[in-house]
Amino acid sequence: MGTAANAELNKRRKQLRFRSWHRGTQEADLIIGTFADQNVGNMDVTELDLFERVLEIPDPVLYDWIIGNSAPTEDMHNKVLDALLSFKYTPNKR
Numbered sequence: 348m349g350t351a352a353n354a355e356l357n358k359r360r361k362q363l364r365f366r367s368w369h370r371g372t373q374e375a376d377l378i379i380g381t382f383a384d385q386n387v388g389n390m391d392v393t394e395l396d397l398f399e400r401v402l403e404i405p406d407p408v409l410y411d412w413i414i415g416n417s418a419p420t421e422d423m424h425n426k427v428l429d430a431l432l433s434f435k436y437t438p439n440k441r
Contacts, residue, residue, distance in 0.1 A: 371406045378436045397427040
């Protein structure tokens with residue numbers, strides 16, 4: 348990949364991490380933001396597309412899926428969503 352393509356990919360990753368940390372609820376921000384920090388840097392373009400699709404899901408719906416109150420619809424399943432749903436958030440001890 349050329350320098351311009353790498354710069355664009357890095358910009359997109361940065362934007363997705365920002366969106367992950369600014370969802371609207373603190374609980375979702377912490378879980379999704381931490382997941383993004385740990386995973387977005389290693390995602391390829393296809394996985395970034397899938398993660399972007401996940402971020403389009405309304406916060407209350409996505410959070411219910413994450414905590415197990417409801418299951419995602421079959422059409423929403425993808426490998427990035429599955430990784431997020433199996434992600435184990437651990438708060439930083441300060």
